[in-house]
Amino acid sequence: MSVSSLQPDPSMIGGISKALFALMPNPARLFKERATRFEVLAETSNLAPYLKFLAGIVRVQADLVAELPPVQPVDAEQVARARDGAMPPIDRSAMIQSDEYRKTVQLFLDRVQDLEMPAAAAEALEAVRAADDETLAWMAGNVIGDTLPVESLAHHLFVAAATQVHAARLAALLDGNALVPVSVGVCPSCGGKPAGSMVIGVQGAEGARYACCSCCATMWNEVRVKCLACGSTKGIGYRSVEVDGGEEAVIKAEICDSCNSWSKLLYQNKNPTLEMIADDVASLGLDLLMKETDYRRAGFDPFLIGY
């Protein structure tokens, strides 16, 4: 039975379904909804200029999804082989060599030119557009390695955003039921790092926690109260920005005393409008407060590096 169906289903009584392991991205909706969320958050945030800029970036991502010709799915044989070896079926280092990927990056770089942006961003974009194939390949390599060099974060943001479009379109063609857990904090579709995780309220998975891939936007089930960086279930605690009246926060930092890292946890079951990437950026305040602690951020988000 589909999650959104309103038809009564007597078999639901008594049979509580197990939460699905993976929720595959729907790129057509994903980027549109993310852009809208960025715009909504920009209305009340100190970060409004940046959130509006990112809304523009994500709108271009959405446009590309609508315009680009269908992407070549991952080879069925490779999917089966990856499954047997508990590896992610999308080979990202092969992905960035493909013509489809390069075309996506080029088209993205053409389109974002029209966005309004500060001089530093425009300068970085110009440098990326002028970059030779070798430099572009180096940048793509950094993006899929989930480590961006600190001296060119602005340049890499554009390449990372273009990579998200291609990776999400590839992941969307995978069968989520055929994916297997790879490792803690590793995307079962593409091997990417999670930006953070969300406790969702979707029927059939109420209260389950899903890690959200920063690259291909696949969401996969991870046990709650567990460190996404090292897998430890010992020494887990939560930190959130204290608000007057003691209301429970819907965005928290899940800290781990085993590896001294933290990752962002969004309680989408309590606020269904939360979106992993948009709300990650907009909740920068939590990152700023966590920066003063002994814990370091484990989540990877190319839009929010340096905290």
Next chain:
Amino acid sequence: MKLAGAGVAATSMGALGFSEAEAAEIAHVRPFKLATTTETRNTCPYCSVACGIIIYSKGDVRKGEKADVIHIEGDVDHPTNRGTLCPKGAALKDFVTSPTRLHYPMHRKPGSDKFERVSWDEALDRIARLMKDDRDANFLAKNEKGLEVNRWSTVGMLAASATTNETAWATFKFAKSLGMVGFDNQARV
């Protein structure tokens, strides 16, 4: 081959030229503090199903703080209940915070009209004494046909339910080795 931005900025926002917005947010959060909360796994104490629960509390005992239970819900990762709870389990927080909850052993002396707090040592010593006296007085080693039965039928025992197989095994051995006949488990209630 390496690209370098115009200014030295260690963050995405700074590198892209949004330092002003970043600074505004830094100034905005400065007076705020971090609230500490914990989420702890446990099993519901009511029946033998032993549903998984997550206990939310404010404050972190591990960090030397006082912690208060603020919410209890079903553990969706637990294979037994997959996040669901029965009405009793769903009301567990009130069980924890109930003003009538027993926190320590209490004793109402014969003839008294009120309960008084006693230490665990006193309570366990008294229970053991009374059990021994009753068993010595009423233990039946052989029945009227001379058959060995080793029965102690004047005291019964009701065991708790949120136990592992190993605890249940030890509880059973304890009760049956004393000869207790009236022995049951809260799990069946």
